[in-house]
Amino acid sequence: MPKIEFNADSKQGISHLVDTISDKDPIPYVTVVIETKEVGYLIGGQSDFPSMVKLPLNSDWGLKKGQWSLCASSFSTWWRAESKNTLDETPITIEVEYGKQQKLPLLNGLMAQVSRLYIQAKPPIEAHLAFLEQHKNQTYQVLPTDSARVILEVADSHQPFDVFELIKEQQKVRIERDNNIQTCALPENMKATHGILLNKESVLQLERICHNTDAEQIQYYLDDERAIFSDGNCVSSSSLASLREYRLKKETVYRTEVKIIINIYDFKEDLKKYLSITPLKKANQALLYIDADYVMLASLVEETGSNRFIRTKHIECDKPSLYSINLSQLSRVQIKDITSAEQMKIAVLINEQGELKLGFYNDRDNSDPYQSITDIEYASPKMELVLQSKAKLEIMLKQQDATGDEDSQDDLFGFEDV
Structure with a gap:
């Protein structure tokens, strides 16, 4: 029987994706893309700002090239049950059943070694495919992971905040807290090698990527609408709409x-x-x-x-x-x-x-x-x-x-x- 094995390196990223799934989401699906016999993707989470995990595949698993979506609540229920009852280093496996008459597969999972859960695949969500395509064509900036961790250390020392800005040219930090903007000096032993402007949600996103990766570099993309971070295997995005008001505010004197x-x-x-x-x-x-x-x-x-x-x-x-x-x-x-x-x-x-x-x-x-x-x-x-x-x-x-x-x-x- 064809299968997908979610290996240990993918587990944390998938768990994060699952954690962002909401019953109230207007797109209650996760999307699976089997790109080649060696590479696949899982995409889902918040509809407007999804997450994505690159899946290493094996040609022996018998998977066919394709794109399809699964009920997100079913997938997350199965994933949580299996994660809870599986060692961190042990892969989690789900069967992929290709029917003779059906164009889209049926997935069969065993939950906690006691109950079967099946999910009938549906046509792929276009917004998820567009996110994958954007990621492939996106021009990212590169930030050494060690530098990103220094940025997070500085940000943590200024908690709580709604906006965090690191100004490389001035070697200063500017934050917004309770609608007040204030400038702070960098600690004496630190030097900013990169400038960055984030809200608290995107700081948490960067922190999660840095905490879970062994990659030497973090890729990131920022515009007026969204932040996207990637370590090459996991990709996550969040809204930066709150920064519009920040740019118009004056600093508190x-x-x-x-x-x-x-x-x-x-x-x-x-x-x-x-x-x-x-x-x-x-x-x-x-x-x-x-x-x-x-x-x-x-x-x-x-x-x-x-x-x-x-x-x-x-x-x-x-x-x-x-x-x-x-x-x-x-x-x-x-x-x-x-x-x-x-x-x-x-x-x-x-x-x-x-x-x-x-x-x-x-x-x-x-x-x-x-x-x-x-x-x-x-x-x-x-x-x-x-x-x-x-x-x-x-x-x-x-x-x-x-x-x-x-x-x-x-x-x-x-x-x-x-």
Whole structure:
């Protein structure tokens, strides 16, 4: 009996294709193309933006050259059952029965080794054939897979976003989040070798291709309507229509409200401590106090709390200010390999709508932060509590100095090597 064997290398791509199948899709079919005795294609998924998997075939399987479509829900039900009960490295096989009177075959599959499922092939879906033809004739740009993974690493550091743009000429990142556009510097140890403009769906698409491939290069095509990515075996597409509005928007302008240069390791050290104390982790709030002389980090709840002075090199602050910042977001700011120096510039930025963000800068680019936190707000109601904690800390530090410890209070607030 003629058959198709879906080998281990094709399984992940087919599973992704199956996952995009919807009962509400206006084209509820997957299409099989037997091009030669050695090459075939499976096409399906979203009707407007399909996926495709290249199928290596064997002349011994007895397949005839042809094009036909199958009920997508039947195929996906069979595929999921067989995938669940088959080892990753074991091929999944479906029989292809060519009738004497029928022009199109009948496919027979065994589900989970217990039940037969048959699917009568129908004439091929023209939209699927057109997608295959477009892929064959498409002029793709080429992106080394390692470079694509660097792009994804940068994109991940700026989550969440609706649009991600990597600007090669300026070595900058521009993102859209909550209808606001902002420019960010690249991390100091990264250099953009390619420019690219994607929405969040196409970023996920590129990530999936990169995660599942051993290919050294990714092919991609971008226009005003769609993104197409391919590693040579799997092809996937998605809409880029959302980028039309992005191109018309202006970037959100921020001015600097407060600027500090601090010892970033002091900063990260106490954030880590806060996350290790259950009530503070649950409260998920870091308090940043800044005046002309001091920068203090704190996390305070009724049951427990902690605060410390952060060593500083420079403070620009018109008046004492207190900010509440999302602790989990703050702790995820990437410091490793960003800068070799101990100090880092941090700024509280504000836009015309009064919205705040906390920007982190590297040594290479002082105009745009490489990473920002937008879950930040004024915490004036907690000012009295914070000032009380500040006063108690100062008393304890003075008492420590009085005992003749080696570290002086001056060392706590300054850089020895700056």
